[in-house]
Structures are given as structure tokens and as C-alpha cells.
Amino acid sequence: MNIREWPADERPREKLLQRGAAVLSDAELLAVLLGSGVAGRNVVDLARGLLRRFGGLRQFLEAERSAVLSEPGVGPVKYAQLQALLEIGRRYLDETIERAPxxxxxxxxxxxxxxxxxxxxxxxxxxxxxxxxxxxxxxxxxxxxxxxxxxxxxxxxxxxxxxxxxxxxxxxxxxxxxxxxxxxxxxxxxxxxxxxxxxxxxxxxxxxxxxxxxxxxxxxxxxxxx
Missing domain, CATH: 3.40.140.10 (Cytidine Deaminase, domain 2)
Structure with missing residues (x-):
């Protein structure tokens, strides 16, 4: 089923905006980042398939670039966005710990x-x-x-x-x-x-x-x- 046909409060992006990111599953969080699916697979199904293929969220985000780019639905732009997200997270924690009293x-x-x-x-x-x-x-x-x-x-x-x-x-x-x-x-x-x-x-x-x-x-x- 196309994700646009889902109830509004079950779509990952809308769920995040209404209830916060913490309520989303790993697949739903990844779906928000990917933005769109591929032919025959909505973005949530795509995200679930990627997590199964790589063994989890951390393994996917830390996988070799060539392995990630070989997957349908993940091109250079999305790969760059995912890597930028990882680095933002590291720098956020770095600044947080260095500001701690x-x-x-x-x-x-x-x-x-x-x-x-x-x-x-x-x-x-x-x-x-x-x-x-x-x-x-x-x-x-x-x-x-x-x-x-x-x-x-x-x-x-x-x-x-x-x-x-x-x-x-x-x-x-x-x-x-x-x-x-x-x-x-x-x-x-x-x-x-x-x-x-x-x-x-x-x-x-x-x-x-x-x-x-x-x-x-x-x-x-x-x-x-x-």
C-alpha cells in the first residue's frame, strides 16, 4: 500500500511531528530520512528491508559506502545525508559533554x-x-x-x-x-x-x-x- 493511503497518524513523518521522534521504530526513523520508496515498495518497507539486510540500524549506517549505494533506493544524495546525520550526532554529543559543568x-x-x-x-x-x-x-x-x-x-x-x-x-x-x-x-x-x-x-x-x-x-x- 502506498504510504499516502495510510492513516495520517501512522505515517512516520506525521507521527514524529505529532508524538515525537522517540515513539518511532528504527525502520520508521530511517524511512523519514530516506523520504521516498522505490517501485513496488513504500519507504517503510524499503527501510525494513535495509535493516534486515544489514542486521540493524547501526550496521546500516556504518556500512561501507559501496555496499549501501548498491541498494535500490539509496543513491549518493541520501547516503551523504545519512553520513551527515551521523556526524551531526557525534558533534552534538561532543559539544554536550564539553559544556557539562x-x-x-x-x-x-x-x-x-x-x-x-x-x-x-x-x-x-x-x-x-x-x-x-x-x-x-x-x-x-x-x-x-x-x-x-x-x-x-x-x-x-x-x-x-x-x-x-x-x-x-x-x-x-x-x-x-x-x-x-x-x-x-x-x-x-x-x-x-x-x-x-x-x-x-x-x-x-x-x-x-x-x-x-x-x-x-x-x-x-x-x-x-x-
Missing amino acids: ALESPRAVRRYLKSMLRHEPSEVFGCLFLDSKHRPLAFEILFRGTIDRASIYPREVVRRSLLHNAAALILCHNHPSGNCEPSQDDVHMTLSLKRGLAMIDVRVLDHVIVGDGEPLSMVEQGWIAG
Whole structure:
């Protein structure tokens, strides 16, 4: 059935305007972004098919450009709009976290770090630099590696901490495999960085590992002391 024949309050765009974006399903949200369907398929059916094909909303939005553009109904213009939306979301979270008066919510920090790292196809390591009141100063990805490893250089972490005049920081890295469980190398590296940074009076508050689902806090899991 053509979407124009649906009741007005069931059409994704009208539903969003009347009841807010939170009530829409993943397929309905994607349908709003796509705007139109293809011959024989309305936009909601098109969106549902794309989510099934790629395995979900995140997988679709982070898929290779060639794979997305090979799908009927998704041309270069729509692909560019989807990528712009992703970047707007990341920058919105970036500005939100940097305007925060203090990091009072560990969940908000983990959500922010996930938005910064989860889309990375290879392992990366970053730092969220904080002042003496734990207000964000800057976030940086310092090292990039392969699918399962990134080489970490403590001297560079110390140098960037001094550059930002940080009093504390939160370490983070991603596991592209999706498994957030830290390796022994992760634990040893974190303890080594804590000792090195303590020599310049910079505290390591946590090390967050980003994978599928909720990011893991090494402090909350008892792997390191905060």
C-alpha cells in the first residue's frame, strides 16, 4: 500500500511531528530520512528491508559506502545525508559533554565515548582530558591500530595531558569484535599509564572499553582502582 493511503497518524513523518521522534521504530526513523520508496515498495518497507539486510540500524549506517549505494533506493544524495546525520550526532554529543559543568553521570560519559569510538573499524585509543573539577577539557584519539591491537606510547599520553593542563583523564579504547572484556595487556597498560601520569599529578579516573552493548568501566568491574 502506498504510504499516502495510510492513516495520517501512522505515517512516520506525521507521527514524529505529532508524538515525537522517540515513539518511532528504527525502520520508521530511517524511512523519514530516506523520504521516498522505490517501485513496488513504500519507504517503510524499503527501510525494513535495509535493516534486515544489514542486521540493524547501526550496521546500516556504518556500512561501507559501496555496499549501501548498491541498494535500490539509496543513491549518493541520501547516503551523504545519512553520513551527515551521523556526524551531526557525534558533534552534538561532543559539544554536550564539553559544556557539562562536571562529569556527574558515568553513564553519560560512557555514552559519549561509545559515540566517539564504536564506529571505528580498527582499534583506537583515546583520552578524555579533565580539569581539577572533572570538567571536560578535550577529547582526542591518540593512537590507531589494526582490527585487534593499537600500540600505546605513554610518553605521548603524558605530553598531551601537559598540553591540555589536565588534572585527570579517562582512558578509552574500542574492541571492534564487540567483546568489551579487557585483556591482560589492557590491564597492564592501564596500570602503567596510571603510574606514569601520577608522576605529573594527573589522575586516571577510569578506562572505558567500547564494544557492543553498554561500554565497560574497568573501575566499576574492579580491574583497576579509580
